[in-house]
Each structure stands twice: as structure tokens, then as C-alpha cells.
Amino acid sequence: MWGWVRRRDPRLLVIRRAVRVTLVACLGFYLCRYVIGSADAAPYALFGTIALGALSQIPGSPRRRARTLLTVLPVAWALVALGTLLSVSNWAAAAGMFVLGFAVSFVGVGGPRLVGLAAGMQLLYILPCFPPYDPGALPERLAGLTLAVLLLAAAELFVWPDPAPTPYRHRLADAVTALAACLEALADDWSGDKTGRDRLAALVPEATEAADALRPSRLAPIDRPASAGRHDRALSSAAGTARLLLGRVVDLYFSADREAITRSAAIKLLSATAGCVEATGAWLRGAGPLPDTNLVEAAITDFRVARMNTDPTGLPPERLRLGALALSLGEWTKSLVVAVRIAAGEPVRHPDPTPEAARPGQFWYAYRRTPALYWHRLRENLTPRSVAFQGALRLALALAVARLIAGELDLSHGFWVLLTILTVLRASAAETRSTLRPALIGTVAGSVVAALLLLAGPDPLVFAVALPFVMIAGFAAGPLLGLGWSQALFTLVITLVFAQVTPVDWRLAEQRVTDVLIGAAIGVLIGLFAWPRGGAGELHRATGTFLAAAAQVVRETVAVMADGTPPGNALPRARLAGQLAEASFALYQSERHPAATLDWQATLIAGHHAVRGAEVLVRSCPAGGLLPCVNQLTALADEVATGYDRSAERLLRNETPDHPPDRPPPPQWPDDLGQDLYVVADLRAWLDGLREDLTNIRGRPEPTDDLRTQVARIADGAT
Structure with missing residues (x-):
């Protein structure tokens, strides 16, 4: 039996939590x-522990x-007080349930800690919002809740505490290291070390796995x-x-052009990065x-100076790639260092370099205070169209x-109805239906056993002695055995x-x-209509x-760089659209779906x-100045943007995008633009990469090299 538990719960996190919650709930x-003799405080000591210890998922170390x-205790007091006062009438309690139910759930967009607390905080309003209406009992209710929170906080520290989870910072360190x-091996290869290429091929699988471990889908929601x-x-x-960066390393692995005119400068830049x-x-x-950032900024500057001192006139574009x-x-290495410095709490010493029309920039949040950032997340x-808004409503x-x-039905234990909704309601109607069968079977089975126990009429001491044992089993049963066992034992x-x-x-x-x-019936009906x-x-x-927003970014960027057109709002709109798409994808990953034909x-x-x-x-290239090849660049940008638009149209019709058409013959590029040829090369490298991304949406039509296949879906830059 113990071996089975260790296989299901190797670090005994479920068992530890069940023991702590049971100890605190029973003690309180x-x-x-029996000691204080307060029938009003006892249920709140018990259900306060269940709400914040069992229903809530709080991330981080025990401390x-x-x-x-302790921080959320005042909020818990407010919810219990509001529930007690609004229980004066059925309609007042229901209105309060709607407003507070939405607010408590919706603020979860602020982060995993708020999401993890949502279900438990809902219960703290649900319990007191039912009759009897007794404001005089509020002090005892709050005392019971306070005792539960204090005991639960102490238990987190001293009663079989969980081992500290692996910090996300350490996972990021593995990927960055x-x-x-890989970068060192690539630099060695460019420098003529014959072992560098083989070393890189051997290192990419490890780097790919470390980068993949950073994906939200590979992490529990509370660890993201x-x-x-x-x-x-x-x-x-x-x-x-x-x-x-990992994706760019592989691009460079396949672009080891021995005749590139800036090869020596590129080697120095790569070594510095x-x-x-x-x-x-x-x-x-x-x-x-x-x-x-001083080191990488100096390396970028040196590379640009080397390009300025090297006339590319008359050279084919391939030698500039x-x-x-x-x-x-x-540039991306510089972004990596800046992001890490922001995470370390270092103040930003320079103004936002993003052009005014393209703001907010990549690191816009570094210039805002924390309350403003949370308000921005709530507002957006x-x-x-936000899945967080939909779920909360x-x-x-x-x-x-x-x-x-x-x-209206005057149910004597009506809060069980709402607790069932918290248990079975899921993001989709199909998911909600899938939880009904085990929940109902478990409840009926547990109720039969409970009825037989009550009919037997044992001594009340039996109930007191049996409670902690059944409670431990109940709290552990859900994660280890499933919803049916959890419902039976909770009954x-x-x-x-x-x-x-x-x-x-x-x-x-x-x-x-x-x-x-x-x-269950209410949950199913709401799930079908909302x-x-x-x-x-x-x-x-x-x-x-x-x-579709990305297509506009492509067109606008090339227009700015090639024709000197003033920047519009394409970048800010695309950033917001990307955030909402990421939120939808995160919810999608938490649901069960058949195998998809589309690589989301x-x-x-x-x-x-x-x-x-x-x-x-x-940010880094001069605007305008490419008029001699504006037609070629505009045509290339339009080709890529049209591919984005076609994919967007099919997605909006709930269809799977087609493979992009074959690449047209390359146009004739001028070779007498001097230094502007480097800007053309930068734009073309970006556009060629975007065309490659469109191919990856449906998968590559033909097998490709193993290295590229390994990282094709790693370098997403997603937040």
C-alpha cells in the first residue's frame, strides 16, 4: 500500500497536506x-481550514x-462579515454572491497566488450567507476563522512541512546555462575548431529539454x-x-557561411553573447x-562599426545573412540580460527606447509601479473576449x-449546493459533464454509508474519534484516487x-x-449556456x-524601415492580442481535448x-532610406503578411490553416545601396523566419534535419 502511495505521490506532498489540514481542522x-463551548466558532474553525488549506492552492515555500x-486574513474577515450581513434576505445574499463570486474569481488574473486562493475564498462567503441571520454571532465566527488561519500558518512551518519547490529561477538557469x-560550441565552430559543430549537435537536445521545461504547459499553474x-x-x-535564442543558434548552425564578409566580427559578437x-x-x-548590459552593448556596437567599415556593395544577399x-x-541577448536585471529588482536607468508611436515597448512594465501593473492586467x-472574464462570469x-x-426551496444545508458547483463546474460544458458521474456516484455511496452510520446511533464519542481518520483519507483521496472517492469521503x-x-x-x-x-444540475445548465x-x-x-494583428505588424514595420512611414499602433495592438491568445491557450491546456490537427x-x-x-x-535600424528597393521589400512583406492573414481567416472560421504556398522566385535585389544593404539583410532574415513559422503551423511537408526539428517549436518567445 505504501509503495502504491509513493508511486502516485513520490514526495508525499498530498499526504503531508492532508495531515496538516486534518490536524488544524480537528484541533480548531x-x-x-468542546473547550470553549462555542457552536458558532467551531464550524468556522473547521471550514476556514478546509477553505484555505484544502480548497486553496498556494504556491511557494512553506514560509x-x-x-x-496571514496576508489574506483581513480579506477573509471581510467575506465572512459580508456573508453574515447579506444573509438578511435571499435576494441580498444571491446578489452578493454574484458580485463577490465574480470579483474573487476575476482577480485571479493577477497571478497564481490569487488563482489558488479563489475557490477557498468563495467558500468563506458561501458558508455565512445562509440562514440563520445572526449578526450577533459574527465575533465568534471571526474568532473561529482567525484561529484556523493562525494554526494553518503555523502548521505550514512546523508540521511535516513540504520540501521547498524548485524555483522557476533555477529552471531558467538550467535553460540559460x-x-x-551551445553558443560557445557555435563560436568555436566558426573559429575553425572542428569539434565545435559536433559538440553543438550533442548539446542541442539537452538545451531543448531545458527550454521546453520552461513552458507553462510543463508547469503546475501555481508554479508559473x-x-x-x-x-x-x-x-x-x-x-x-x-x-x-536557441532557435537562432540552430539557424546559425545551418548558416555557417565561410565566405560571409562580416564573419570575424560575427565571431567576436557571438563569443561576447x-x-x-x-x-x-x-x-x-x-x-x-x-x-x-555593458558587455553585450559594446559587442553589438563593435559589430555595427565593423559593418560600417565594410562596404557590401556588389555582394549577393546570401553573404550578408x-x-x-x-x-x-x-540584440536578443541584450533583452535577456535586461529582463533578468528587472527580475532582480534593479531600477531601469534609461528611458524606454521604444518609439513613442510603438509604445508600450517590450519592457514597459519596468517603468510602472506594482499597483498600476495589477490594475493594467485587470483592465486588459x-x-x-478574455477567458478569465468568461470563467469568472x-x-x-x-x-x-x-x-x-x-x-427559495429553503434547503436546510443549501451551502452544499454551491460547494458542489465549486467542485464540478469546469471551463467547458464537456469538462463539466465529465465530472458529474464520479461526483454523483461518490456522493451517493458516501451518503449510504453515512445513513447507515446514523441509523446505528453510536455514541457521540465515535464521531469525534473517527473524524480525523476519515478527514485524512478524504483530503488525500481526491488527488490520489479521483473525484468520486473524494466526494464519498467528504460526505x-x-x-x-x-x-x-x-x-x-x-x-x-x-x-x-x-x-x-x-x-450539479445548475452547473451543467450554466455550463451549456455560458x-x-x-x-x-x-x-x-x-x-x-x-x-491578423501580426500581419499588420509585418506590413507596418517594413513600411517604416523602407519608406519612412510614421509608425502606427500595430505593435501595441499585437501585444495585447498576444496576451489574450496566451491566456486562451493556457485555459485550453487545462482541459481535455482529442488530438488536434493544428499545432497551437x-x-x-x-x-x-x-x-x-x-x-x-x-529600435535598432534607421527608418526610411531604402527607397531603391522599397518595391521588393513591400512585395516580400505583403507575401508574408498575406500568409498570416490567410491563416487568421481560417482560424476565425474554426478551420485549420493550410500550408503556405510555395515560395515565389526571389526578386532581383539591388547591390549598390552601400550600408543600407545591411538593413535589407536584417529585414530579409526576419521575414524569412516568419515564413518558416507559417510552415510550422501545420507541420513541415517534408522531413527536416533532426536539429531543426528538435527546436522548431521551442523558440516561441511566449509569455
Whole structure:
């Protein structure tokens, strides 16, 4: 038996948590019920522990979780107080349930800690919003809740505490360190070391796995750097940039042009970037000083000076490609270092270099205060197109309707109806239906056992002794055995608790089944009428909108660089569309779906590459001045943007994008533009990469080299 548990729960995280929650819940309940003699405080000591210890998922180390519990205690007091006061009438309680249900759920867009607390905080309003209306009992209710929170915070620190989770910073350090090794091998290869190429081929799988480990889909929701604050935004940006760099390394692996005119300067730039990336990884591990951008900035400047001193007139574009790729690698390395410095809390010492018309720039959040960042996150999601808004409204509506029906039917334990909705309601109607069968079977089974126990009429001491054992099993059963076992054992827990608070008979079990059936029915109906497709439905629209915005970025960027057109708002619009698309994709990943014919990650890659590449070009290259080849550049940009538009149109129609058409014959490029030929090469390298991204959405039509296949969907730059 123990071996089976260790296989399911290797670090015993589930068992540890079940023991802590049970110990605190029973201690608080018994202390209030039998020592203090308060029948009003006892349920809040118990259910306060269940709300914040079992229903909530708080990320971080034991110390951080304890601090979070103490921080939210005033909010918990407010919810219990509001529930107590609004229980004066059925309609007041239902209205409060809708407003607070939406607010508590929607603020989860601020980050994993807020998301993890949402379900538990809902319960803190649900419990007191039912009759009897007794404001005089509020002090005892708050005392019971306070005791629960204090005991739970202490238990996090001293009662079989969880091992500290692997910080995201360490995962990022692994990816950055592996990337630095790849850069060093590539620099050696360019420098003539015959072992460099083989070393790079051997290092790429490890670097790919380390970069893939940073994906949100590979992390539990509470472990993702997804809060609205500067620290998490910067870590997420650094992870996306690291994946971009890995993709660029492989591009350079296949572009080792021995005749490139800037080859020696590119080698120096690559060596400098390898050193900067290695220093960044060392700091993330705590083994070195915080890296500075001075080194990589100097290397980029030296490379640009070398290009200025080398006349490219008369050279074919292919001999300029290597330098363009190396320059983009240097710029992204600079972005990586800046992001890590922001995550470290270093103040930004220079103004935002993004042109006024293209703001907010890549690191716009570094110039904002934390409250403003959270308000910005809330505001940008306050739209029916946001999956966070949809989910919060769906849950609030279901809870409010359930509260109203429970009050109108005068159910004696109506809060069970709302608790069932918290348990079974999912992002899509299909997911909600999938939870119904185990939930109902488990509830009926647990109710039968509870009814038989109550009919047997044992001594009340039996209920007190049995409670902690059943509670441990119940809290561990959900993660280890599934929802059905969890519902069955939780039904027994509720029976054992109420048998010690008020006189009960076997009809308590009958009421439990009735309430669960009502809650399940409400959850299913709301799920059918309120955005029933969940993340899948919104994902097509969100990604289609993102690719359409990216197409505008492509056209606008080339117009600015080639023709001197003033920048518009394409970049800011695309950034917002990308954020909403990422949120939809995160929800989609949490649901169950059949195998998709579309690679959603590659679809997001295409949009992010367009935005990130345009940011670098607009910031680092002079606008205008390419009139002699404006027609060729405009045609090339229009070809790529049209591919984006076609993919966007099919996504908006809930269809899968087609493979892009074959590449047309290359136009004749002028070779007498002097230094502007380098700008042309930078633009062409970016556009060629975007065309490659469109191919990856449906998968490559022909097998490709293993190295490129390994990283084709890693370098997404996604946040």
C-alpha cells in the first residue's frame, strides 16, 4: 500500500497536506466545540481550514505560504462579515454572491497566488450567507476563522512541512546555462575548431529539454511566473527570449557561411553573447554577480562599426545573412540580460527606447509601479473576449442562481449546493459533464454509508474519534484516487461534523444527495449556456486575431524601415492580442481535448516572432532610406503578411490553416545601396523566419534535419 502511495505521490506532498489540514481542522474544531463551548466558532474553525488549506492552492515555500495566509486574513474577515450581513434576505445574499463570486474569481488574473486562493475564498462567503441571520454571532465566527488561519500558518512551518519547490529561477538557469554551452560550441565552430559543430549537435537536445521545461504547459499553474508584477513578467520575458535564442543558434548552425564578409566580427559578437548568457545563468543559480548590459552593448556596437567599415556593395544577399542573424542574436541577448536585471529588482536607468508611436515597448512594465501593473492586467482582461472574464462570469452566475434556488426551496444545508458547483463546474460544458458521474456516484455511496452510520446511533464519542481518520483519507483521496472517492469521503466528513454540532438523523444523508443533484444540475445548465466550448472556442478567435494583428505588424514595420512611414499602433495592438491568445491557450491546456490537427504552440510562435522581431528592428535600424528597393521589400512583406492573414481567416472560421504556398522566385535585389544593404539583410532574415513559422503551423511537408526539428517549436518567445 505504501509503495502504491509513493508511486502516485513520490514526495508525499498530498499526504503531508492532508495531515496538516486534518490536524488544524480537528484541533480548531475540538477546541471551539468542546473547550470553549462555542457552536458558532467551531464550524468556522473547521471550514476556514478546509477553505484555505484544502480548497486553496498556494504556491511557494512553506514560509511564503504561511505569509500569504496571514496576508489574506483581513480579506477573509471581510467575506465572512459580508456573508453574515447579506444573509438578511435571499435576494441580498444571491446578489452578493454574484458580485463577490465574480470579483474573487476575476482577480485571479493577477497571478497564481490569487488563482489558488479563489475557490477557498468563495467558500468563506458561501458558508455565512445562509440562514440563520445572526449578526450577533459574527465575533465568534471571526474568532473561529482567525484561529484556523493562525494554526494553518503555523502548521505550514512546523508540521511535516513540504520540501521547498524548485524555483522557476533555477529552471531558467538550467535553460540559460545550456544555451550558453551551445553558443560557445557555435563560436568555436566558426573559429575553425572542428569539434565545435559536433559538440553543438550533442548539446542541442539537452538545451531543448531545458527550454521546453520552461513552458507553462510543463508547469503546475501555481508554479508559473504569471503574476502581474515586474518580477514575474521579467522572468517570463527572459524565458521567451531564451527560447528565441536557441532557435537562432540552430539557424546559425545551418548558416555557417565561410565566405560571409562580416564573419570575424560575427565571431567576436557571438563569443561576447556566449559570455553574457553564461554570466546570466551563473547569477540565476546564485553563483555570480548580476550581469550587466555593458558587455553585450559594446559587442553589438563593435559589430555595427565593423559593418560600417565594410562596404557590401556588389555582394549577393546570401553573404550578408550571417551578420544579420548574428546581430539579432546579440540584440536578443541584450533583452535577456535586461529582463533578468528587472527580475532582480534593479531600477531601469534609461528611458524606454521604444518609439513613442510603438509604445508600450517590450519592457514597459519596468517603468510602472506594482499597483498600476495589477490594475493594467485587470483592465486588459475586462472584456468578454478574455477567458478569465468568461470563467469568472460563468462561475458567479452559477453560484448566484444556486444561492437563489437554495433559498427559495429553503434547503436546510443549501451551502452544499454551491460547494458542489465549486467542485464540478469546469471551463467547458464537456469538462463539466465529465465530472458529474464520479461526483454523483461518490456522493451517493458516501451518503449510504453515512445513513447507515446514523441509523446505528453510536455514541457521540465515535464521531469525534473517527473524524480525523476519515478527514485524512478524504483530503488525500481526491488527488490520489479521483473525484468520486473524494466526494464519498467528504460526505462522511460532513456527517461526522454535523453530528457533533446539532442533532441529526439519517435524513442528513438524503439532504446531501439532494443538494448535490441540484448543484450539479445548475452547473451543467450554466455550463451549456455560458461559453460552453471553454478554451477551445475562444482559442480559435484569439489566435486568429493575433495572427491578423501580426500581419499588420509585418506590413507596418517594413513600411517604416523602407519608406519612412510614421509608425502606427500595430505593435501595441499585437501585444495585447498576444496576451489574450496566451491566456486562451493556457485555459485550453487545462482541459481535455482529442488530438488536434493544428499545432497551437507553433501558431503562437508565428505571432510572437513577428512582434519580437519588429521590436528589435524598429529600435535598432534607421527608418526610411531604402527607397531603391522599397518595391521588393513591400512585395516580400505583403507575401508574408498575406500568409498570416490567410491563416487568421481560417482560424476565425474554426478551420485549420493550410500550408503556405510555395515560395515565389526571389526578386532581383539591388547591390549598390552601400550600408543600407545591411538593413535589407536584417529585414530579409526576419521575414524569412516568419515564413518558416507559417510552415510550422501545420507541420513541415517534408522531413527536416533532426536539429531543426528538435527546436522548431521551442523558440516561441511566449509569455
